[in-house]
Amino acid sequence: MSLVTADNLEKTYRIGEISIKAIRGVNFTIEPASFVAFVGPSGSGKSTLLNMIGCLDPPTMGYLQVAGQDIANMDRKQAARFRGEHIGFVFQDFNLIPVLTVFENVEYPLLMVQNRPAQKRKKQVNNLLDAVGMGDQGDKYPSQISGGQKQRVAIARALVTNAKLVLADEPTANLDGETANRIINLMKKMRDEFDTTFIFSTHDPKVMQSAEIIFTLEDGELLQRQNDNGGTHA
Amino acid sequence: MLNVIKIAARNLRRYQRRTILTSSLITLGVVAVLLFISTTGSFKNMMVGQITDSMIGHLQIHRKGYLASIDNLPLNRNLDQRQVAKVKEILSGLDAVESYSMRIKLGAMFSNFTETTNIRLNAVIPEQEVKTVPLLSERIIEGEKKDVLLQKGEILIPELIAKGMKVKVGDNVVIVANNKDGSVNGKTFVVNGVLEGISGPGGRDGVIHLDDAKELLRINGFEISEIAVRLKNKDDLPRIFSSLKDDLASFTNKEGNPVFEVHTWEKLSPFYNIAQMINLMTFFIKIMLVAIVLVSIMNVMIMAVYERINEIGTIAAIGTLPGKIMALFVTEGFLLGVLGTAVGTVISLISIAAINAAKLTFDFGRQSNLVLAPTIGAEDVITIMLIVIGIAGAASLQPAFKAARMDPITALRHV
Numbered sequence: 001m002s003l004v005t006a007d008n009l010e011k012t013y014r015i016g017e018i019s020i021k022a023i024r025g026v027n028f029t030i031e032p033a034s035f036v037a038f039v040g041p042s043g044s045g046k047s048t049l050l051n052m053i054g055c056l057d058p059p060t061m062g063y064l065q066v067a068g069q070d071i072a073n074m075d076r077k078q079a080a081r082f083r084g085e086h087i088g089f090v091f092q093d094f095n096l097i098p099v100l101t102v103f104e105n106v107e108y109p110l111l112m113v114q115n116r117p118a119q120k121r122k123k124q125v126n127n128l129l130d131a132v133g134m135g136d137q138g139d140k141y142p143s144q145i146s147g148g149q150k151q152r153v154a155i156a157r158a159l160v161t162n163a164k165l166v167l168a169d170e171p172t173a174n175l176d177g178e179t180a181n182r183i184i185n186l187m188k189k190m191r192d193e194f195d196t197t198f199i200f201s202t203h204d205p206k207v208m209q210s211a212e213i214i215f216t217l218e219d220g221e222l223l224q225r226q227n228d229n230g231g232t233h234a
Numbered sequence: 235m236l237n238v239i240k241i242a243a244r245n246l247r248r249y250q251r252r253t254i255l256t257s258s259l260i261t262l263g264v265v266a267v268l269l270f271i272s273t274t275g276s277f278k279n280m281m282v283g284q285i286t287d288s289m290i291g292h293l294q295i296h297r298k299g300y301l302a303s304i305d306n307l308p309l310n311r312n313l314d315q316r317q318v319a320k321v322k323e324i325l326s327g328l329d330a331v332e333s334y335s336m337r338i339k340l341g342a343m344f345s346n347f348t349e350t351t352n353i354r355l356n357a358v359i360p361e362q363e364v365k366t367v368p369l370l371s372e373r374i375i376e377g378e379k380k381d382v383l384l385q386k387g388e389i390l391i392p393e394l395i396a397k398g399m400k401v402k403v404g405d406n407v408v409i410v411a412n413n414k415d416g417s418v419n420g421k422t423f424v425v426n427g428v429l430e431g432i433s434g435p436g437g438r439d440g441v442i443h444l445d446d447a448k449e450l451l452r453i454n455g456f457e458i459s460e461i462a463v464r465l466k467n468k469d470d471l472p473r474i475f476s477s478l479k480d481d482l483a484s485f486t487n488k489e490g491n492p493v494f495e496v497h498t499w500e501k502l503s504p505f506y507n508i509a510q511m512i513n514l515m516t517f518f519i520k521i522m523l524v525a526i527v528l529v530s531i532m533n534v535m536i537m538a539v540y541e542r543i544n545e546i547g548t549i550a551a552i553g554t555l556p557g558k559i560m561a562l563f564v565t566e567g568f569l570l571g572v573l574g575t576a577v578g579t580v581i582s583l584i585s586i587a588a589i590n591a592a593k594l595t596f597d598f599g600r601q602s603n604l605v606l607a608p609t610i611g612a613e614d615v616i617t618i619m620l621i622v623i624g625i626a627g628a629a630s631l632q633p634a635f636k637a638a639r640m641d642p643i644t645a646l647r648h649v
Contacts, residue, residue, distance in 0.1 A: 056551060056642050077555060084553020091646070095548040099244035111237050113553040157552070 001068065003165060003197050004030040004053055009062035011048050011220075022048040024220040025062070030213070032164065033195045035188055037202055037211030045220040046201035047169055053199065054087055054167045055079040067164050084113035088158025090168035090187075090200075094150035096142040096157075103129065103138035106156045114161055128156040131193065132186060148179035152186060159190055166190075168200035172207050184210045238558070242565035245538070246573075253570065256534045260574025260622060261581065263526040267618055268582035270519050272608035273589070274512045280604065281505055284432060288369035290499045291335065291462030292471055295321055295482065298495045300459065301502075307341045307354065307459070309414035315456040317485075317493060324481045330470040331463055335359065335366035338447045339459040342411035344391070344440075346399045353395060354439045355409070357447030360384055366464040370429075370441075377403040377427025383441065388426035390441040396428040403427060409442070413451040421450045471498055520618070524625050527574075531567045531629035538566065539633045546637050547645025556638035563634030564627055571626020575619050586610060 011023040023045045030036055038046045051057035052064060055071050056079070064072050067086045074082060083089075088109075096105045106125045110116040116124070129135045132152040142150055151171060158166045168187070172180030184207055187198050202208055214226040246253045286292050300311040313321070318336065325331050337356050344353035356363075360383035364371060371383060375393065384390055389409070391401060401407060403425050410420040423442065431438045447453070465474055475498050482494040500506040539546070546559060586608050594606040 051643055054551070080550065080553050080555050082553075083551065084555075087553075089548075089551050091548065093544075095544065095646075097241075097545060097548070099241065099248050108549070109552050112241075112549070112558060113555075161553075 001032075002029040002065075003032045003034070003067060004028075004199075005063070005065040006053075007063040009049075009052065009064055010060050011045075011052060011057070012060045022220050023052070023059070026217075026220075026222045028215060028222060028225065030197060030199065032197055033191060034197050034199075035191050035210075035212040036197070036199045037208055037214045038199065038217055039202060039208050039214055040217035040223075041203065043219075044217040046217055048220075049217065050167050050169050050199065050201055053165075054089065055083050084109065084161065086164050088161065088163035088166040088196075090151065090154045090158050090166060090171045092170040092173045094142070094147070094154050094174075096150055096153055098142050100141075101138060102134060102140050102142070102145065102153050105142065105153055106160050109157060109161045124160055125156075128160050129153075131159075131190065132156045146179075147175055148182060151175065151179075151183050155183070155186060155190060159194060159196060162194070163196060165197045165199065168198065170202060171200055172202065172204060177206065180204065180207060181210075235561075238561050238565050239569070242562055242569055245542075245562075245566055246569055249538070252534060252537070253573075256530050256570055257574035257577065259530045260527055260571060260626070261578035263523040264575055264578025264618060264622060265582045265585065267519050267523045268579065268610060268615065269585055269608070271516055271614050271618075272582075272586050272610040273606060274516060275610065275614075276606065276608045278509050278512050279609075280607070282499070282509060284369060285503050285505055286367075286464075286468070286499050288367050288373055288432065290502050291366050292465045292468055293463050293475055293478070293496060293498045294502060295461045295463065295478070295494055295496045296459070298492050301495060301497060304339075307339045309338075309340065309451065309459075312338070312414075312457040312459050313461070313494075318456065318458060318461070320485060321461055321482070321494065324478065325461075325463065328474060328477065330465050330467065330474050332466045333362065333365035334461050334463045335362040336444070336458040337363075337460050337462060338444060338451070338453075338457070339439075340411055340447060340451065342409045342450075344395060344399070345408040345410065346401050346405065347408070349399055351395060351399060353391070353409070355389075355442055355447070356439050357442050357444045358383070359444050363441075366462050373430040373432065374427040375430045377425075384426045384443060386443045386445050387423060388443070389423035390427045390429050391425055392429050392438045392440055393431045394438060395440070396425075401425055409450060411450050413453070417452065419450055419452060421446060520621065523618070524621060527571065527622050527625045528629045531570055531626045532632065534570065535563060535567050535630045535633035539563065539637045542637075543640065543645045543648040546640050547642045547648065550640065550642040551646060559640075560634040560638035563637050564630045567630025567634070568623065568627040571623045574626075575622045578622075579615060579619060582610075583615075 006026055006028050009023055009026045013020045013022055038049055040046055048057065052059050053066060055074060059072050063070065069082065071082060097108065100108065103125055106128055107121050110121045110124060126135065129138055132155055134149060134152050134156065137145060137149065172183055175183060188210065190196060191198050208214060216223045297311050297313050303311065325334055335358055337358050340355050340357065342353055342355055344351050364383055374390065389407065395401065405425045406422055407425060408420050408422050410418060412418055465471060475496065478496050482496055483492055485493040487493055550559060589606060589608050595603045596606055
C-alpha cells in the first residue's frame with residue numbers, strides 16, 4: 001500500500017481578487033521507505049506540495065492520502081495530531097529551539113506532542129542521537145554546534161517519534177557541499193535503518209542525484225518522475 | 235505541566251534583561267501597594283482605635299431623635315430608668331459586649347472666676363467609662379493618671395480651655411448649666427486633670443462625675459443621654475450592631491415609633507469618611523497596579539510572540555497542539571507575574587519590618603509624635619499576590635491566543 005497518494009491535487013491561493021494556482025492537478029504515489037526528491041525551479045510548487053503532504057496546508061481540490069488517511073479535510077487539531085504521530089520535519093534553517101539543549105530538542109516531540117514516559121524518552125532520544133552521530137553532544141545548546149550538526153539534530157528530532165514520513169524542505173540549502181552530502185547520506189542511512197520515507201525538495205543537482213525517485217515540478221505541474229535506475233514517466 | 239513551566243522559564247531566561255525589567259516593574263508596583271496598604275491601614279487603625287477607645291466606644295445607644303439634635307446636647311431626649319433597664323438587660327445577654335458606659339452629655343458655662351466660656355461635658359460613672367473607653371485616661375496630659383478617672387466634685391477639662399483660661403490642675407472652677415426645665419444651677423469643681431484634645435466629636439469635651447451632673451441639672455431619679463458600648467472584638471461590630479438594632483426595634487412608644495436608636499462609631503465620627511477615603515485610595519492604587527501589570531506583561535508577551543514566530547511555526551509543524559502553545563506563553567506571563575510578586579512581597583515585608591524598627595513618627599491634626607507602625611495582614615498580602623499573578627496570566631492570554639492560532643506555514647516563512 002502506498003504511503004502517499006495524490007490524485008488530481010490542486011492548490012490555489014487567493015490574494016484579494018487574484019487567484020494563483022500553485023499546484024495544478026498533480027497525481028503521484030510514494031511507496032514506504034522511499035527516498036524521494038521534488039525538484040524544480042523556485043516557485044514551481046515544491047514547498048507547497050510538501051506542505052500539503054505534511055498536513056500544514058490543505059489542498060484546494062483533489063484527493064491526498066498519507067499513511068492511509070485522507071488528510072484533505074482535517075481541522076487544525078486533527079492535522080496537528082496527525083503530524084505529531086506520523087510526520088517528521090527537517091527545515092532548511094534547522095529550526096531547533098534555542099533554549100533547549102540538543103537532547104531536549106530531540107526529546108521535545110516525545111515530551112510535548114506524544115507525552116511519552118521519561119524512561120522511554122531517554123532511551124529513544126539517546127538511540128537517535130547515537131544514530132546521527134551526536135550522542136556526545138546532548139548537553140550542548142544549538143548555538144554551540146555547527147550547521148551540519150544542527151541538521152543532524154533536526155533529523156534525529158524528525159525520526160524520534162518513529163515517524164513513517166520525514167519531509168525536508170531544502171535540507172541542505174544552508175550547508176556547504178561536503179556537509180550537504182553527509183546530511184543526505186545520513187538521511188539515506190536513517191531510511192535504511194528505520195524504514196522511514198524521506199521526501200525532500202531541492203534544486204541542488206548534487207543532492208538530486210542521491211534521490212531514488214525524483215519528481216520534477218514546473219509551474220505547479222508534475223512534469224516527470226524519474227527512478228534511480230534512470231527510468232522516466234511523463 | 236512541569237515541562238511547560240520548564241520551557242517557559244528557559245524562555246524568560248533567554249531575554250534576561252527584559253525579564254528583569256518587567257519583573258522589576260511589577261515588583262515596584264507590589265511594593266508600593268503593600269507599603270501603602272500597611273501604612274494607611276496602620277494610620278486608619280490607630281485613628282479608629284483612638285476614636286473608639288478614648289471617646290465613642292464601638293457603638294452607642296440613644297433615645298430616638300437624640301442624634302439628630304446632638305449638636306445642642308438636648309436634655310429632654312434622655313433615656314429614663316425604665317428604658318435604661320431594658321437596654322442593660324439586652325446588653326447583659328450579649329457575650330460579645332465587654333462593657334458599657336452610661337453618660338449624660340450637657341453644655342454648660344465654665345468659669346475660672348475671672349473669665350467665662352462655654353464647655354461640653356460628659357458626665358460619666360468613672361468605673362464604667364474607664365472600662366468602655368480605656369484610652370481616655372491616656373489622654374490626661376496634666377494631672378495624675380489614677381485608676382479611677384475622677385471623684386465626685388472633680389473635673390477633667392479639655393486642653394484648649396486649660397490653656398485659654400490659664401487653668402491648672404488643682405484650681406477651682408465653676409460650672410453653670412441650664413436643666414431641661416430652663417432653671418440655672420451652678421457647682422464648683424476642682425480641676426483634676428487636663429485632657430489632650432483629639433479630632434472628632436467629644437474630642438474636646440470635659441468630664442465630670444454622673445452624680446455631679448445629676449446634682450447640677452437637678453435630675454431626680456435616673457436618666458442618661460447615651461450608653462456607649464465596647465465590644466470584646468471590634469470585628470463583631472456588624473453582627474452585634476444588627477442584633478442590637480433588631481432587639482431594640484421591638485420597643486416602641488404609644489404611637490408605635492421606636493424608642494431607641496443605635497449607631498456604630500462609623501456613623502458617629504467624621505473620621506469614618508477619612509477611613510472610607512483611604513479605602514477608596516487603596517482601591518485606586520490597586521487598579522493602578524493592575525494596569526501596570528497588565529500593560530507590562532502584555533507588552534512583553536506580544537514582543538515574545540513576535541520574536542518567536544518562526545519557533546512557533548516549528549513547534550506547531552511538529553505537532554504541538556494549539557492549546558499547548560497557548561499554555562507555553564500563558565505560563566511565561568504567569569511566571570513573570572510570580573517572580574515580580576514574590577520579590578515585591580519579600581521587599582515589602584522587609585520594608586515594613588524596617589519601618590517598624592525605625593519607629594518613625596508623624597503628626598496628625600493636633601496630635602504629634604504618633605508612631606508609624608505599619609502592619610499588613612496575610613489576607614491583604616495574599617489578595618495582592620493573587621491579583622497580580624492572575625492579571626499576569628490574563629494579560630498573556632491575548633498574545634498566547636495569537637501564537638496558538640498562528641498558521642504554521644506563515645510562521646515558518648517569517649524571517
